[in-house]
């Protein structure tokens with residue numbers, strides 16, 4: 023039997039509210055051992071060990087908790103008896119943690135994140151099935167070397183591309199034009215695609231010793247956006263990600279301010295539009311002041327920029343990582 027370690031961090035999957043209701047609950051209340059009692063079938067998939075790393079709403083995930091989670095995964099993965107790891111996590115920021123781990127873990131054993139949209143106390147809670155399928159996927163040989171994965175609503179996602187696209191429904195995640203990696207049918211794994219991008223062992227950041235992150239802020243462009251916002255966000259940060267309109271666009275005022283700030287800041291142009299790709303732009307960035315985010319949304323671009331800044335301040339090199347990772 024495979025040996026799977028579940029590292030719990032909290033989220034709605036551990037949430038508690040009025041019995042039977044799905045609205046108005048508190049995330050991160052039940053321990054992972056309590057959650058497991060609602061899915062006894064998991065014990066027939068693998069032998070299970072649990073670690074309660076923290077028990078928080080995922081909006082409380084932060085750099086310290088990412089470092090702690092990464093260290094904990096490395097510790098568990100070192101044990102030759104570990105076949106795979108499941109991380110339970112709130113859905114709000116699951117994609118940030120998944121992306122961070124995908125780029126920084128130094129292991130090829132299966133790592134699968136999951137969570138739920140309905141609290142454990144609701145009727146038809148979605149957590150138990152998601153957890154069951156996450157354990158099944160983590161125990162599958164097919165998931166080895168596939169990078170950090172997530173399972174949600176019978177679907178397998180890559181840590182690179184998963185995005186929460188629905189704030190309400192149980193089918194809350196999508197990858198959209200990239201295509202999901204596959205489907206689950208109960209405990210059966212059906213991979214359809216594989217990410218061609220570097221991750222885990224092949225990522226340039228998997229050997230990083232991370233103690234703290236450089237500060238990078240995000241500026242969200244909207245009509246009438248003022249230059250003071252950009253200046254304020256750059257005051258205590260060395261990096262800035264712009265969530266521009268369209269293909270990473272903004273006004274002439276922002277363009278002028280970005281040109282000034284780029285002298286001593288690394289600035290990435292991403293887009294607030296969920297689909298598409300941001301390339302360099304002769305019109306909005308004629309002096310090549312910025313790094314284009316390529317396919318990454320602003321919150322993932324922020325993570326990649328922070329990791330890149332731990333290695334270099336060379337803009338070309340960082341641009342290359344945005345295009346190839």
Ligand code: ASP
Pocket residue numbers: 032033034035049078079080081111112113114115137138139140
């Ligand atoms: N606010 C919750 C969290 O991210 C939402 C969820 O888990 O669905 O922890």
